[in-house]
Amino acid sequence: MAERDTTDPCPLPLRTAYTAQESLVVEDDAGNAEAARITTILEGMLVAKGLLAKGEADQEIEKIETPGLHLGARLVARAWVDPDFRNRLLADGKLAAAELGMKVGEAQLVVVENTPDVHNLIVCTLCSCYPRSILGQPPSWYISKTYRSRAVREPRTVLHEFGLDIPEAVRVRVHDSNADMRYLVLPMPPAETVGRHEIDLAGLVSRDMLIGTAVLQR
Amino acid sequence: MPLFHAGERIRVLDLGKAGHVRIPAYVRGHVGTVVQFCGVFLNPEDLAIGNAGGRVVGCYRVEFLQTDLWTDYSEYPDDTLVTEIYEHWMEPAHG
Numbered sequence: 001m002a003e004r005d006t007t008d009p010c011p012l013p014l015r016t017a018y019t020a021q022e023s024l025v026v027e028d029d030a031g032n033a034e035a036a037r038i039t040t041i042l043e044g045m046l047v048a049k050g051l052l053a054k055g056e057a058d059q060e061i062e063k064i065e066t067p068g069l070h071l072g073a074r075l076v077a078r079a080w081v082d083p084d085f086r087n088r089l090l091a092d093g094k095l096a097a098a099e100l101g102m103k104v105g106e107a108q109l110v111v112v113e114n115t116p117d118v119h120n121l122i123v124c125t126l127c128s129c130y131p132r133s134i135l136g137q138p139p140s141w142y143i144s145k146t147y148r149s150r151a152v153r154e155p156r157t158v159l160h161e162f163g164l165d166i167p168e169a170v171r172v173r174v175h176d177s178n179a180d181m182r183y184l185v186l187p188m189p190p191a192e193t194v195g196r197h198e199i200d201l202a203g204l205v206s207r208d209m210l211i212g213t214a215v216l217q218r
Numbered sequence: 219m220p221l222f223h224a225g226e227r228i229r230v231l232d233l234g235k236a237g238h239v240r241i242p243a244y245v246r247g248h249v250g251t252v253v254q255f256c257g258v259f260l261n262p263e264d265l266a267i268g269n270a271g272g273r274v275v276g277c278y279r280v281e282f283l284q285t286d287l288w289t290d291y292s293e294y295p296d297d298t299l300v301t302e303i304y305e306h307w308m309e310p311a312h313g
Contacts, residue, residue: 156293179302
């Protein structure tokens with residue numbers, strides 16, 4: 001790998017922008033008061049006209065926000081302890097998820113496996129395609145134009161800003177989720193999985209590992 | 219039946235279409251290798267204008283060498299990028 005250009009004219013400290021409590025909605029400095037007012041008025045009108053039941057919008061929002069990381073983490077933990085399940089997950093993510101009672105709402109789920117030779121990174125350059133039905137809503141940096149444009153062009157530099165340095169011998173494989181597929185990274189397992197409970201293993205999995213901007217410290 | 223198969227070298231056409239085509243500009247005109255046939259889907263070019271009754275089109279995952287996509291790619295020569303290309307944007311590439 002060539003030397004990193006440390007004089008990047010517009011470095012973005014992606015990692016520092018991330019906290020566990022980050023907001024899912026990107027607001028401007030003034031907040032979203034105007035949009036909130038418009039939404040409230042619109043909702044009131046739709047309810048008054050009988051097009052929307054009272055509370056229906058909140059229920060829909062809850063439905064969108066309910067699936068969280070734990071579903072994706074469960075898929076990964078099962079794949080770590082069950083090689084046959086791992087094979088099925090890599091062959092058809094949606095079918096394998098159904099085995100665990102998970103309904104993947106997206107057209108197809110492509111699971112890409114990190115190995116000692118390949119590190120996978122997911123991005124959607126066009127918008128913010130993300131396997132929401134098993135990971136919940138994407139982090140705000142995933143939607144940012146900076147991440148979307150740079151992840152395909154200088155992935156190792158972006159990963160470095162996330163605190164992740166990929167060795168030269170490991171190929172970085174970027175997946176631009178531009179159309180109908182949705183992607184999940186299958187991270188490398190911890191050094192020892194024998195005798196460990198699946199639920200404990202699932203607890204080791206972070207959202208960023210499933211996007212490819214982090215790895216499990218082994 | 220898919221027109222292209224895994225391992226085949228293809229060139230992404232540059233059809234010069236505007237609108238919601240879902241083929242990123244940075245892969246147009248470039249040669250890559252088919253990784254997988256993903257099935258058939260409604261054409262986003264139709265869906266974007268509200269036509270949900272158009273013909274379905276095949277979609278493929280295609281892998282490119284980063285150094286082919288970006289002339290100034292300086293990170294590592296084996297790095298690759300995989301993205302989805304609809305069949306009508308692909309032609310066989312020879313050599």
